[in-house]
Amino acid sequence: MVHKLPSVDVVLVGFGWTGAIMAQELTEEGLEVLALERGSWRDTGTDFAPSFIQDELRYRYHGHLFEETAQETLTFRNTPDQTALPMRRLGSFLPGTGVGGSILHWNGQAWRFLPYDFQIRSQTVARYGNAAVSQDMMLQDWGITYDELEPYYMRWEELCGIAGQAGNVNGQKQPGGNPFEGPRSKPYPTPPMKQTYGPTLFGQAAASLGLHPFPCPSGNMSQAYTNPLGVTLAPCTYCGFCEKFGCGNYSKASAQTTILPVLMRKKNFTVRTESEVTRVNVDAFGKHATGVTYVDAQGNEFEQPADLVIVCAYATHNVHLLMSSGIGKIYDPSTGQGTLGKNYCYQLTPSVDLFFDDKLLNPFVGAGALGVIVDDWNGDNFDHTSLGFIHGGYIAGYMTTGRPIETELLPEGTPKWGAKWKKAFVENYLKSMSVSLMGAVMPDKSNHLDLDPTYRDVYGRPLMRMTYDFKQNELKMQDFAMGKMVEIAHAMKPREIKKSARGPRYDIEPYQSTHNTGGAIMGASPADSVINRYLQHWDVPNLFVVGASAFPHNSGYNPTGTVSALALWAADAIRRQYLKHPGPLVHA
């Protein structure tokens, strides 16, 4: 028995970061907005207070803030000729659940993509010719330019109080910032964080090699900040419990620390927790969304009608929900037909560990976005002629954390346990750090998402199946970047280094990053994308799909900044255009 509920203006599927942005923006128009969130309510003082948040076992290893695979998971295989198996424990990526979603447990590395990213195919072809893009690389422009998105990047940075040093303000190069960044309309709202010894050494070494080091833009606050909504954030304490943890000190930008205090007061906003949307409903012609169906914690099923449906769950869940709802044609790599599920990308994160004899780096003083970066080998910031790959990634000297269980940098040849392991741990804990790459991943014909033929979730829906492997572009880029990282590492003069490359096959078990992108991508044409440049579904104009699922490829940066800017951009299009003339905002 499905209970049909009274209609609302807007229903949001998921109440994480993009859900909070969409709710805040659309309630400003006076719309009645309802968010349906599968997880529970969460607030700082109750759920991740500073009196108990620094608990690695509970949060990192028991996954207190992450989704539970017993409730929802996916199946995985590297290549289409394999049989996918279900992931029964989280591994390579850690999607969140509950109010605030995954941004609750991000590190705070707060990046914009490069102008190159949004026009990647046309600019790559223009510079290197058609041959630079292999036949299997499904590279495409995004249907939007950096200049169009810039005001929304700026709004995001101001909403979150991002701490950083600008490198390019309105075309004027700024000393100490990233000289390769796209022009920004204003400097960062707050000054960069104070660097500790490790990142400082990295910056000095990089500069000595002629590179251009600058402080990582940070969602961990360098000072107290009041955002344009009047919500205050506190200075970061450098405790190093950011990624995989909520911040107990109101020092890390999240839905809870930037939007919810204002949003939750609004009478035209409601969030219904423990309500998992199982389907987006469409009319008989498949051209109009009528609302959603959801299941509450007691297993009761409800139909929630709405004039506007916004899917803003985690990237992979956005794709899965469209697939389970039968909206759009699922991509088939053998025929190239269909758009839903294609261009699934990830992130490539090799590193070099450094061990010093004479330098105390004190990793227990850390923060998620504490670090010095070089962007010289990212995007198209360097000449790729005859390198055999495109794009790249930023190289970082981060000091994100010294959490005692997880921080285990040990030299080559150290045993895994026993007295020698203990001795090596004690000797190296204070004197080691990593240099790492945030490597871009290009879309490949065979990397995709679809529905699993065998395994089903608790609601009886087929699980989503992920087919993913690192391809030649990634592996060649990794070899190139490893050379650069080793060069910087040696210039830091450690006793020894240890190279940790990824691949050659993608392994879904060890944690790498929660940077899953694509599958319901944006683009200029319905022939090769699921949603238009405003994140509006090509076939169903009153359905918007917001999140990293919209990325046609993944850049050499963390995705949160671009996810946020796109959400603000889509919200603005709804406010300024769609509400006046409900219907397609782009005519195919």
Add this chain to the structure above:
Amino acid sequence: MTRRRGLVPVAGAAALGAVFVTLGSFAHAQIGDFARQERGRYLVAAGDCAACHTADDGKPFAGDRPIETPFGTIYSANITPDPETGIGAWTEEQFYRAMHEGLAADGRRLYPAFPYPWFTKVTRQDVDDIRAYLRTVAPVRAKPRDNEFIWPLNHRFAMAAWNGLFFTPGEFQPGKDKSAEWNRGAYLVEGLGHCGACHTPKNVFGSSKTSDAFQGAEVQNWFAPNLTGDKRTGLGSWSEEDIVALLKTGHNARTTAYGPMGAVVKDSTSKLTDQDLQAIATFLKSLPAFTPNSAGDADQKMLSAGKAIYGDDCAACHQLGGEGVERVFPSLRGDAVVQSEEPLSMLRLILNGGHAAATPKNPNDKTMPSFGWKLSDEQVAALATYVRNAWGNRAAPVTAETVRKLRSSTDSVTGAY
């Protein structure tokens, strides 16, 4: 002045959206009623009537909220216009007698949990306007529970004696040598605002000691701080702007309203005009300093233990020097609540946590986490003693016994591990 009955506008959140409903068959709405009702709405906010007359999750002004007193539990009255269970049948004169003399419509004496010893100072015009507004709220037919009083207070005649001893009816008389602003502030603070109901100590009969006005008092296991000009425990080091900002937004540069005062800010003072808040500040800043004689020597071992706990558990937000973070985390250095004669409010926040008052002007509902699950009575006592005596603070040491008693009689507000 015309009498209003019959057509009663129910003023919603949006004044222009008022809906008209017929309650009786006689009389008509008159021009000017709306302005009076709106004036009454403002005064009802100034008097924070909802604080007692609206129960948690209850209908507005339907009463039945339990109010704990040292003499037993009182359940607040239904003051909606329902004629049988509310005050719909009360005449204007009867309503004024309740406010002015503490007498119900049938002549019974009301208990002074209803703050008529303060409301007696309210002008007839204001009382009539309050009634005009209360007649617009949705009538609720619901009889509040019976009071649970200890003998002999369960007999209302006892109140006659009480009134004889402690109560003098009389409207506010402006001080002739005082400014209009000061007089307005005094009228609000000593009348409708009934600030002294919490901030003035009571005698053993539950009557406020007028000689000790606004010197701070224990209320339901909180300590309503000293509002006089004492620099450590009162408002001596506060500017008038500090007072206005706290009352208007729940926050100022030095601190944040938590607990019952947070509720007062949310439901009452945040709705007052800047002019009235300024008047309140002017009046409060004129109160002569009362300095409690509470400082005593703290044990050095206790201070060392407290300092260590502070560094581990408190400094991340309140900073090692106790200065807090302006606009984000309250300063403990020089703070009146920290140095209060009785440390109850501070101990409650440490034990149970609390949510800062969020208001339209300042939505920040920052949370003080609970440490009661983590720290023993001895540890809390040491911590509180340290904070009360660090960075130039000075106040009497706190005993583990005080912490134990408070812990056993209050509940945690925020989460534990």
